[in-house]
Amino acid sequence: MSSIQKNPFADMPLNTALTDDAAKFIETVSFEDMPPNVLHIGTRCLLDGLGLYVAGSDHDCVNILASLAEDTGGKAEALLPGRSGSKVPAPVAARIMGTAGHAHDWDDSQVSHDPDHVYGLLTHPTIPALTGALVAAQMRGGVSGKEFMLAFMTGFEVETKISEWILPQLYKRGFHSSGVVGTFGAYAAAAKILNLHGDELRWGFGIAASLAAGIRVNFGTMTKPLHVGRACENGITAAILARAGYTADPAAFDGIWGFCAVFGGGVSPDKITQGFGKTWSIDNPGVSIKPYPCGVLTHPSADLMLKLVKENQIKSSDIARITLFAGSNILNPIRYPIAKNSLQAKFSLPAILAMIVINGKAGKKEFTDEFVGSAAMQSMQQRISTKFDPAIEAKGFDKMRSSIEIELTDGRTYRGDADERYRGGPDNPLTDGELEDKVASCTEGVLSVSETTRLIEFAWKILDLQDASLLMTLLQKNNSSY
The missing domain is CATH 3.30.1330.120 (2-methylcitrate dehydratase PrpD)
Structure with missing residues (x-):
């Protein structure tokens, strides 16, 4: 005897145009669209992220990945942090960089004011978006500091908005948000630098949506930071494939089989009216830069x-x-x-x-x-x-x-x-001096004091750089020779 089953998505807000909106945002957003505070906080996140790549560069989980990559070989496209000039294919570099950036669980956390969200457990936004921008900048070459920061903040905005808008079932079902949604941050940043447009942008989101993965059972193991590494690798891969004409559904965020429905059960109908880049999530609700290397x-x-x-x-x-x-x-x-x-x-x-x-x-x-x-x-x-x-x-x-x-x-x-205005959060942020001290502790044992000083100096003056790929050379041992 057959029975008619109710469509489980019937009452959920799935008739959206998120893919198209995200693609249009990437294609049209300009440097002038970013408020000064977005650039200020973004530069702090940049500095924090650069330190974290170095901190994780000598971690066991990164050494294994880097050694395997160097043994495998391939096109020399992108540098690895802390490896003295070693270059590997771009997607592989993204995998290793993302894993290094998350290896100590010291990377920033997205903030939400929504009581339905589990606080602090949305996405770690900087490492995926920053990795996407750094790897793509090396692929293309000649990316100015201003163009670089625009791409970084574009990826950051797309990643955090999707993370905020999707229903909290994503996390409650056991997915690791940074491993899943981080894929879109890496992709959006890379797509901006690689100048993807039109259908390419939409296909890239479709490819990224099918690659996104990461489950919480692996928290407390090497595979937890690999979630972010794979998100970065998959974002770069999606951008490369889309640029080459690889097709995917052009509305992969939307509908009953789209990413938002399958992973989270839908999106918040009220939140999606915010749009991308009208308010920037890095500024409001903000981001937490961690004082401790743990959850x-x-x-x-x-x-x-x-x-x-x-x-x-x-x-x-x-x-x-x-x-x-x-x-x-x-x-x-x-x-x-x-x-x-x-x-x-x-x-x-x-x-x-x-x-x-x-x-x-x-x-x-x-x-x-x-x-x-x-x-x-x-x-x-x-x-x-x-x-x-x-x-x-x-x-x-x-x-x-x-x-x-x-x-x-x-x-x-x-x-x-405990103080509800926790240290590192938007209401009680680390000072610039405390952030520099954190970076110094991250690089200790890997970079010299002078190399660390140089890294901090160039991060603060990112907008003056003619070629942002210089940042990757500063993550190498003996970087004073560059």
Whole structure:
């Protein structure tokens, strides 16, 4: 006996023209269309991203990819960060750069004011868009700093708008937003520099939509940063194929079989009226530049732990137990109760709190397998637990809320609430000086002090550069010779 089943998409806003709108935005947006604040924040994101490529360039997950790429060979199109002049095919370079940029989970986070979104878990917007622009600039050559920044901000805008507009089922179903939606950021930035137009632009979105992938089960492993690497590679590949005349559906974002329906169940009908580039997402709601190399959901708790330890002069030997209280938006994704290695530690509240207690900080040096696996770290993590708090849960997911209670061996107890204006967010941003300090910590052990100074200097004056591909030479060891 047959039955008629209701179309599951019948009540969803799928009759859209997002693909066409995105393509027209890429084709027509000009440098003059960007407000000064967009350029200022974009330059900060550029500097942050450049430092992160270097930070990840000597990570195991990047060394494996880079060694395989160098062994495989191919057309020498684009440089790799930290590899002293090594060039590989453009899509492969994008894969390695994207993985390096996300290797430490230190890259920026998109901000949303929508209480239906899980805060902080939209996309990490800079690395895909920046990688797309950097690789495409090397492919084409002679891309000015102004043209480069326009392409970077174009990719950033397309990526963040799609991430904001698509329904939150994308993340709730287990997709990694940066690995999926990041593909469009890399593609849009590359398409702008490679001067794609008309049907080429629309085909490119269709190709990118079929390549987008990444699932959250791999958080805490090497494959998590590879999600962003593949997003960058796929974005570049889509641009190259589309430019060569490779066809795809010209409306791949739209309809019941389009990207938005299949991955997220639709889009918000109210939000899509914002359009691309009318308000720029990098400025409003903004972007969070991370002070810690781990999941952003841990950051307010880390700052609270640091405050409690400093104000009360608490030593690790004084602590009997620590309890962190939070809602499901933090406790579910930050899922490792005891981190055994650095990758797990990026998604472990006991790990980052233990780092703060033991070393008074949680940076690149703390997020190593040696430090996380040390006896002191393993012992301290055993004294730290997390607890679901219904009162915090009831306040919603528009902020990252948590509380910490510390019980000392002598019976004294200290408790505090995390600052909802978390450090690094639009309401409490890192200063330019703090950002430069972060970049210096990223490059430590890879670039010399003078090389790092040069990298920072040229990032700030990006608009004056005649050829933006110079930025890639600054990511190489011994870059003073360029």
